[in-house]
Amino acid sequence: MTARIETPAQALADPTCRQALVELLFQLADDDLVLGHRDSEWVGLAPHIEEDVAFASIAQDEVGHAAAYYGLLVDLGEAESADALAYSRPPDAWRCALLLERPNGPGHYLENPQFDWGYTIARHYLYDLFEMVRLEALVESAYLPLAQLAAKVRREERYHLLHMETWVKRLARHSSVSRARLQAGLEKAWVDLYGLFSLGPEGPAMAALGLLPGGRDRLWQTWRERAQTLFAEAGLPWPGDPSPVMLDGRAGRHSADLEALLGPLTEVYRLDPTARW
């Protein structure tokens, strides 16, 4: 039985708890902001207009959730504002998984983008299912402000998952072309999949303190069971358990893709970080 932590002051009173909680919140916020950024790069370039509207909406949800998690970090005294956290950290302070920082495909969003819809859907589905499983654990978090936020976020994420599941089934079963594109996307995403389930060096403390009930084992087992169900429904072969990755984003070790993403993300802010924008 873990102790309930109802306020930031209570969390700050125990250094072990503070450290694990801060790491967890950065993982949550950074995952969402980085994927929201990738989603926003699609806007105006999606395969059809309805999907453009959908991706703009999904990107908003992701960025909004990130802002809310950063807000909890501000309450814990990590920075003056959510913006300072989103816009002024060096790459090694980011805790997103590598899967989320990968580009949507070759090219730049402003110039000759050759974005890959098969990969985009594969990555988003794998992450949205992970996020749902993580949120289901977080609604039982010992840290009350996080449990309450998770309950709110879960209501919106349900629709993302539904959207991506629909695409996966559709692409898998429509034709050999669409199936091959989806499978290529899944294969590419699978390379980074292991890192999604890493909780970094503080993982054991997150589970022990009940901040993320069940820890990595619960996330992985629940995720695998549900993903396998959908793969079977869609007639997709199970690619097998993912192999460990060299770089653990949860430990602040990232690919060059994150640095390339942070360039545009912080471009205007960096002109004058002290200005009001």
Add this chain to the structure above:
Amino acid sequence: MPDDYRQYLIRLIAMHGISEIMGALPEKEWVPRAPTLHRKLAILAKVQDELGHGQLLLRVAEDLVAPLGMNREDLLNGLFQGTIHFHNVFHMPAPTWADAGIIGWLVDGAAIITQGMLAQGSYAPYCRALERIIAEESFHIQHGESICIALAEGTRAQRQMLQEALNRWWEPLIFFFGPPPKSELTKHQDLGLMYRLRNKTNEELRQRFFHKYVPRIQALGLTIPDPNLRLDKETNTWHYTQPDWSKFKAILRNEGPMSRARLTLRHSAWEQNRWVREVLSTRAAVAV
């Protein structure tokens, strides 16, 4: 309906719908770069609205072209082939964050003036779509104005960025409403007036824009880049420097500064993702 009425409507509504879609591109350039989380959410919501307007209007246009054996794909192809134009303002570059502010505030401000008139027109399906569009556009103006106010009240460099953006956008804003009367370009306007699809001339709309926005722009401490701009109080008419209307005509031929780049961006994405649209529009090999 009379053939020329239908043709006028197709031209008007398809151009409007396509312009909403192409209009998402200059602002979308700034979505990944928006300087705060709040601004990022706001500009994302705005771009989503524009794309949503595009969808709403293309649905109206699709109904009008259906008896001619055409569909949405044909309308988009019309854009790529240069037979359907997109609005002159969206051919312009948006090189700084301040441009995103000016677009939201003044381009949408100009748009709402035109759309307010069009919403009183004779074709009800278009008017109903416009009612919803106008309601959303009024939020866009506040969003753009809020960006501009923050810059105007900000540092010297921020104010300069805003002034330079206004300098860039002033001429496109004069172009926005189309050429003044007695121009070879206004025949199309006359048909619109005859069919009660519009009840004001280009010049009347432009004057309305001046009345509403010149004082507001000046209130922010900005200088409007036209030394001849002045209000004749007796006639309540604004005098302004006539821009070079041949430039306007060139833009409509897709010869504006960003015409080719934006068309190429949209077209290549459209072609690269053709396979995805086929997934949606053709029957599955296996039941889903």
